[in-house]
Amino acid sequence: MTSIDLKRNGAVAGPLLMIAAGALFAGANTAVQAAGMTFGMAPATTAFWQYAVALALAAPMLGWSSWRTRQPGWHILRVGFAVIGVQMWVAGLAVVPIWQAIALILSSPLFVTLGAAFFLGECLTWQRAGAVFAGAAGGVIILAPWTDSFSLNALLPVGAAAFWAASSLVTKHLAERDSAATLTLYLLVMLVPLNAGFAAGAGFAISGQAVWVVTLAGLLTALAQYALAGAYRLTDAAYLQPFDHVKLPLNVLAGIVVFGFAPPGLMWLGASIIFAACAWIWQDET
Template sequence: MDQTVKASATGLNVKSPAIIAGLYMVGAGIAFAAVNSLTQLATMVEGTSSTSAAFWQYAIAAVLSVPFVLKAGLAGLKTNHLTMHILRVVAATIGVQLWVYGLSLGVPIWQAIALIMTSTFFVTIGAAIVLKEKVGPARWLATLVGFAGGMIILQPWSDAFELKTLLPIGAAFFWAVTSLFTKELTKTENPQSITLYLLLLLTPINLALTLGTPSGIAISTGAAIQWIVIAGVLVALAQWFITKAYATADAAYVQPFDHLKLPFNVLAGFYVFGWVPGGNLWLGAALIIAASLFIAHRESQLQNN
């Protein structure tokens, strides 16, 4: 992609990797919004089990990632922390399974995607307790504000509250565990090794979980096969976009663009299922996004000091 953005109407000629990185993240957000709606079509509408849908999506994405694995070669598999790699991928897989299970039960995508953003706050807690990182009062306050936003969206005090809406929170927790393992691994491992082990281990672990269910890896209908194949291709594309984004610009700049996934998912949910989010979404999401942006800013400052 040409990194020169030209605006002929204004005469501007802007060469900015940051703009390109932002566009990559926007592309990833759009791709994942499509994946989420396709997943609900395959599971909630067509009746495919959530475990089977998750397995096939990521198996297809893994196959499409084979060129990267071959390019990296066996040198990328050298590690002194194999157990940590395995635990990281197990946590990621559980997160994926909980996420897809929630979608299959009909948790509105606007609600699910907003709640998954609480992962940042679980990372903060884990970094303080497990990694023994110093977390100041400001970051603790931001974490509390973020969880308050999650509670506003969940509304556990409401008669309309359902236990299935906790599944995205569970996914957020396990993806936070994945992030903590990643942070620890980056101290001694190269990014190529971390990515390779995720690609190589995710599908076998997903398969083991799927074969332990009554429906196994069966896909219910021809339409479901279509949705799952498209979703798998988009998962691979989204992961490629994210990789390119972080390779093009600093993480502190790129991360805020990830929050655009919320409006993309709201639009996808409305277009496909006619779901209209309640007003509590926007208040809760505003608190979550503001708190996570603050934490990202603080972490960036600490890294630069």
């Protein structure tokens, strides 16, 4: 197989894995919402069990070979960026309206695209940049953040987006030498004790009825992380970012189906723009 064939295969399989990861994350997020809204679990407790279950399910399937890595420092840095992003995100949700916060988090692919060009040496074409901005515009149309007043507190979700972008860039760097299984395993192993520390105050108790919801969230989270790592192994991080926007309409759709929640924006128009941007960049790259 020639290098052109390998690149073409990555240009097809990479986005498919990115979209699959988005769908799996949407399912996991819906299960996490159900744990809190239906069963009254504290967010920190839910997060701990979500990743603990994910680790318990993933570790036996990934095997001992997944522990091999020559980049432990980069794995620690990846998780560190992700944890800081999570804390800024949680702090932002306490002071910023939810739809505005989610709209601002759409800046993460923009940070990844620029970071991939400056730090990873990837080619930043106008097509890639245009697709990312078009996807972000579609997300803004869905969320309609202009219905809420703006404040400096909005910098918290933007900061979360920047740190999550940094985590994605480190993931891409790690994926050059480590397998998707290794990336998934080290992320889960490091996150579980950190989540345990955050959950210590809220407690670790879980009701019998909530067990199946948390188990589902853990399973979907493990699969999503594996798919995400696989996508970054196959193709450029900048190319994948427009497809990262697909998770927004998927999350909104899951919320509508399960809880009957709908954002104030134009769901189908925004989703159409996102999917059109993905189809355009996909056709251009392949």
